Amino acid sequence: MATLLQQLINGLVLGAAIALIALGYTMVYGIIQLINFAHGEVFMVGGFASLATYSYVLPDSWKSDWYLALPLMAVGGALVAVVLAVIMERFAYRPLRNAPRLAPLITALGVSVVLKEAVRLWYPGATAPVPYPRAFVDKQFSVEAFGGRITIGSTALLMIAVSLIGAVVLQTYISRSRMGRAMRATAQDPDTARLMGVNPNRTIVLTFAIGAALAGIAGVLYGIHYTNVDTEVGFLYGIFAFTAAVLGGVGSIKGAVIGGFAIGLIKSLAGQYLPGGTSYDLVWIFILLIVVLVFRPQGLFGEPERVRA
């Protein structure tokens, strides 16, 4: 019982990171129907950029105070991620806006390979996992219950809190603000939105930027919780997040968060209880992805896909 609870907690923490990344997937897909395959790599770059902020930018005296270091690292990670996403959108995806649908997907694949290789080649030591500083209060809370010990760390709590708050803020922004309305209008019909005075290009760039900022922040949180980053996580978490977005229903904020937590839970529970253990936990997620895409492509909370011209 204690093991189950512990696995549930581990799953929620993992799910929080996935949910933050999935938000970017779901927003971009919602607005231009592009599977931004490179989004997972943006998350990875965010992790490395915040690490670089810590190692090369912050003065030594600030590094021990997490309330100075952590926000600045988050800003650094998010900033680099945003710049990257804007460049990506402008030079790789926008020229293909009216191309047949497979073209941007293949481009996204190319972008993803380039980003991963760029970090692997040019970030010092990134050919192996790079240790991440403990830039946040490192405290374990544990209780004795159900005949065992259940532990949750301060970084884990931070991760869950940030992803929930992020989702709520984003949901409010999209449903209440002027730009949010522009996003929804562009998603429904870019041409009509333009007639109504919305600048679709600006709106799309903003969507990319918000998604990238969340991914960058997820990168920082991932780093401080798992205490290392490596270039492989981008692909893996990209797939997790995509699965989460699809499971929740692409285009739905609520769906992405619930999907993210669901994927996290499935991974940690499958690793514990299903045959094959942790060596097959990814396989279960991939099987889930296939099953959802085949039998309920609109996901749990999404609307059935519109027929697009």
Add this chain to the structure above:
Amino acid sequence: MSQLKDVLKPGLARPLAVGGGVLAVIAALLPWVTYKFAQYGGDNYPAAASLQFFDAPFQLEGYRLHTLILGVVVVVVALAPVPARHRVLRALGWGLVAVGVINTVFAAVEGGGLGAVTAADGAIAFGGFACVVAGVLAILAGIAGGIEHVHVWRAKVATPVAYLVLLVSFVVLLLLVAMMLNAGGQGGVGNPYAGPIFLSLLGFLAGALGALHGVGLTGWISKLSDQHKVFSVAVLVLCALALPFTEAGTDYWMTTAANIGIYAATAIGLNIVVGLAGLLDLGYVAFLGIGAFVAANFSGAAAAAFGVELPFVLAAIIAAVVAGIFGAIVGSPTLRVRGDYLAIVTLAFGEIFKKAAQNNIGGLTGGANAIPNVPPINWFGQSFDKSLTIGSLELPSGVLYYVLIIVLVALVMVVFANLKNARIGRAWIAIREDEDAARAMGIKTGQAKILAFLIGATLAGLAGAVFAHKTSTVAYDSFQFIESVTLLAAVILGGMGSIPGAVLGAALLLVLPEKLREFSDYRLMLFGLALILIMRFRPQGLVPDRHRRAELADEGAEGVPIEELNVHDTPGGSTAVAR
């Protein structure tokens, strides 16, 4: 671009071209940058780069010879009545630019700076710069004169003449391939020159080929080979089989060529799925892996799950069938899933395969230990990994695998070509263009799509069986996501739905890393960049599928005849425009 055209009056074309050509000839005789590589016996890049004309006026070689040839041809083209003159000039110009840039940048960046080999030849070796300027002049001349359409030869020739022309062109092709493989020697730490010398030759040949294409020669030859299909396929196969007898007939190149063949066969299989049926598959390498593991398990290797040693042909058939069955399974979601969602489903299947293989599922894959020591194919007492002696002629080891692969690729090409023009092939293309319309026309789309996956996977499985015996170790990490991306890149680079395209794409993607060992770290990054740039500038690939609009090229949509639109690009250029 339009401002440029305003400045460049058509009258400027000839003087610009003549100036460019003469400058190129001069450039060939000027000192070029060079650099002594300590690790290569202190030799200069490429041997004599200083002003040598006065020592040995008629012994220009290597890139200097190429520059001279291009320059002379530019002058001739500018003055003689040549069809599609300005298109030809532009192609030649790009060739000059490529040769100049590659040779200058390489030596300069590797530490030679801009100096010539001896101070007497000058502190700045401007040969390369002159060459680039000459190229730019030729390109400008082309733009000034207005780029014409590709010239079309309508000459009809008697069959024997056509046979002769085809024979000569394929033999020339064979010799060029051998020359290219040999250019600069093997890549590696011991030979940093291989890459740039090879690239420089590639630039030269691409410029020359672009020029010939503009004149209409290549179009004519390909029309002839279309008319005499059986003959040209036979000659092409014979030429491929003759490669071991040329200067490229070394152990090393035979092994590389066999690898290219395996990838090419797989890429053609993928081309059925992606190029014809328009279904993006991101986990395709799994079928190669399934074929390889099946063949390895029936090979009698010590680590194999089954203690039987089946003859290779039988094992290959089983491998193909098993891969085909998995292909149908992977393809079955196509009944409900479309477009980019389908791509993700195939990716998920590919990852499941990798994970299963990594964990030694059912004891079939050896997991992290792989299945080592798969014995080589052995027919009539001749082991395929040994060298072969015919009479007094000793052929390099690996030549038998090469021959086997050539036969396999030829077989796969025949299958592909026939399928493409058969009822099922037309059904695939219809599905690619518009699935709903295809269904309305009575095509059983579900069946057709699953069949595409099944046949594609079967071909990959067959290639996998050869792969298992040839590499002798079958490990899960040969079949990762990035290999699927490489195969996809080969198909897209070559041109979706085009057979020669898939072979050319696979060849380029495997030969370049061999030549550019120095830059092997950047291999994957260059693949990624290539994918982005091709999608952006030339979605139809290097050798576009001529007759049908590729899924990814949206040219031809405005009611302009496809033949008009099939604007072939000059090598190195990126200005394919629909007009």
